[in-house]
Amino acid sequence: MNLFADLRATVVAAIDAMVAEGALPDGLNTAAVTVEPPRDPLHGDMATNAAMVLAKPAKMNPRQIAEGLASKLAADDAVTSADVAGPGFINLRLAATQWHGVISAALTQDGYGRSAMGQGQKMMVEYVSANPTGPLHVGHTRGAVFGDALASLLDYAGFDVTREYYINDGGAQVDVLARSVYLRYLEAHGQEVAFEDGTYPGDYLIPVGLALKDKVGDKFVDKGEQFWLEEIREYATEAMMDLIRDDLAQLGIKMDMFFSEKSLYGTGRIEDAIQSLKDKGLIYEGVLEPPKGKVPEDWEPREQTLFKSTEYGDDVDRPVQKSDGAWTYFAPDIxxxxxxxxxxxxxxxxxxxxxxxxxxxxxxxxxxxxxxxxVPLDIKLTQLVKLYKNGEPFKMSKRAGTFITLRDVVEQVGADVTRFHMLTRKNDAPLDFDFDKVTEQSKDNPVFYVQYGHARVNSVLRKARDEGFDVSDANLQGAELSAITHDADIALAKKLAEWPRLIEIAAKGHEPHRIAFYLYDLASEFHGLWNKGNDDPSLRFVQTGDIATTQAKIALIRAVQLVIASGLGILGVTPAEEMR
Structure with missing residues (x-):
């Protein structure tokens, strides 16, 4: 059930009726007609722009259309009033039964809010894709959480989603990794070593060097690179990917596919891709203009193989092959x-x-x-994460040598807190991650406040059972909801009604942070209703001696709990059963 979609269908049906009556011309396109929450809740429950978007193609005054349309909408059983506002907007107020229907849908539908919007389209989400040279750091953490939550959101919205990790194992950095592991291998044999020339000094390579010693003995000791580079490169890459898979598992992330960049080299796959562009007349030999601004001293014009990327909106054409015949970094990406x-x-x-x-x-x-x-490509950029503890920037990790690892963060606060907080800002906005604030138990901490909402419903259910009420899901699904009449109760049901619409908006915009925002708002509405019950006994969820009212009120908050659990599931966060 999507109440906003249902009301939009009602509006379109009313437009069709006006067309049939001759009040509107035939052939109007209703694709731009929307039904949304009004900017000011005092104006009503929903608002439609129908008259505004139809006025020009109908060659009519929008208010004239709105008045006729409002008359038809007001006659619908779902609508208690339809008022024309301003130049032609229509504000709608809905019958209480509509909000009762939302509660029932949340309790009875398997996955209330799931959408068929994606229509099973095959969607690839590639994320993390860090160089396999060490453990994942805090910057990777944000991309990992964002990508995983986005994939889950798209799945919830009806897409057929594949999660993929691109292993950057085709470049020179993996040779540097091999040399670093070789140093740890020599160290395991008791030799003094020095990490120079950009090699990786992190302690995480110590067990890799030891394991290599156990595997090959002294086979490579004091041997030139030509004897060991390729073998150690492969060994070290796999060891780092095992480490990365384990890091991802700390956050509950499991990829469907791992794709090796190295598999593109020497197999004709890069050549095939470039040939495909050449067949389209998009590859040519040319010389690029010098870089804008200060020209590097070593710059000189060289003929290169270029891709006409400017024909598809790029600023300049891009080299795919250097003058010496080597591929550029861009070629394997293509x-x-x-x-x-x-x-x-x-x-x-x-x-x-x-x-x-x-x-x-x-x-x-x-x-x-x-x-x-x-095939459209959307590229989402994740901004930097700044870590703080005790009001000070968090210090670097000794294990990594140069950066703070994903594991450092998860060990400090746990996977659930890490994942939720990484989604409390839009992906392209900077994020402060304060270890003290993300674990404090207050309304200002969205992780706690949402989890507390889920756990608080459990405490109500326990209290109701202790008083002899049957609050099983099977019983709540058949609850008579006519007792849900108070504005505060209805306000919570209205927030529940936004969930299916929110899913589609977030999925369409590739914005999983909207889920975190919504869950905080839903939890706030719930906690607010709880607090009102402290002053007004009629708003309390358990009404001693009144079975029908208690079941109705608990049906409402159980629906809230189910939506919170669904939203947390999309974010990859385990709902809290109780707060300690």
């Missing part, structure tokens, strides 16, 4: 996305860190060209 297109995905989403902002236009151009503009 090949990887060509593979995505060839796998038949209908939509693609890439989740990148903020430092990848310069890649957005070129990647969108590449996917548009490769798919003949059939």
């Amino acid at each position: 090949a990887y996305h060509y593979d995505k297109v060839e796998r038949g995905f209908d939509q693609l989403i890439d989740v990148f860190g903020a430092d990848h902002g310069g890649y957005v236009k070129r990647m969108k151009a590449a996917v548009a060209a490769l798919s003949d503009e059939r």
Whole structure:
């Protein structure tokens, strides 16, 4: 049940009736007609822009359309009043039975709020995709949580979602990893080593070096790179991916696919992707203009193989092959996305860190060209996370050597708190993560406040059972809801009614943070009703001796609890059964 969609259907039906009567011309497009909450709740329960969007194509005064439409809507059993406002907006007030229907739907529907909006379209969400050179750090944490919650949201909205991790194992950084592991391997053999030339000094490589010693003995001791680089590179990459998989598991994240960049090299896959662009007349040999601003001293014009990315909205054409024949970093990325297109995905989403902002236009151009503009690519950038503790910036991790790890954060506050708080800001807004504030038990901490809402309903259910009420779901589903009449009760039901609409809005915009915002608002409405019961006994959820009223009120808050649980499930957070 989606009450807003249902009311929109009622509005469209009324428009069709006016067309049939000759009050409106035939052939009007109602696609832009909306039914939404009014900006001011005092104006009504819902508002429609129907008269405003139909006025121009109908060549009529919008208020004239609104008055005729309001008359028809007011006659519907679901509507108690329909008032024309301003130049032609229509404010609607709904019968209490509509809000009762929302409560029933939340209790009886399997996954109230789930949508068929996606229509089973194949959606690929690629996220994290960190270089396999060490444990995930706090920046990766935000991208991991955002991407995973987005994938869950899209699944809830009816898309067929694949979660994928792109292993960046084709570049020089993996050679540096191999050399770093080799140093730890020598160290395991008792040698003194020094980490130089950009090698990775983190303690996390100590067990990798020890394990390599156990595997190969002294086979590589004091041998040149030509004897061990390739083998250790492969060994170290797999060891780091095991570490990364374990890091992701700490947050409850499990990928459907891991795609290796290395698999693109020497297999003809990069060549095939570039040939696809060449066949479209989008590859040419040329010389780029020098960079804007201060030109580097070593810059000189060189002929390169270029992709006409400007034909698809990029600022400049992009090199895919250097003058010496080597592929640029962009070439394997093109090949990887060509593979995505060839796998038949209908939509693609890439989740990148903020430092990848310069890649957005070129990647969108590449996917548009490769798919003949059939497959849209949305790139979501996640901004930096600043960590604080005791009012001071959180210090670096010794295990990592140079950065704060995902594991550091989860060990401090737990996976649930980490995940929820990472979604309390839009992905492209900076985020402060204060270890003290995210664990404090107050209304100012959204993680606590939402979890407390879920646990508080449990305490009400226990109290009701202790007084002899049957508050099983089976019994609540058949509760008579006519006792839900007070404005405060109805306000909570109205907030429940927003859930299916919110799902579709968040899924359409690829904005899982909206779920966290909504859950906080829903919990606030619930806690507010609880507090009102302290002053007005008629608002208390358990009405001693009154079975029908108690069941109705508990049906309402059980519906709230189910929606909170569904929302937390999308965010990857386990609902709290009780607060300690």
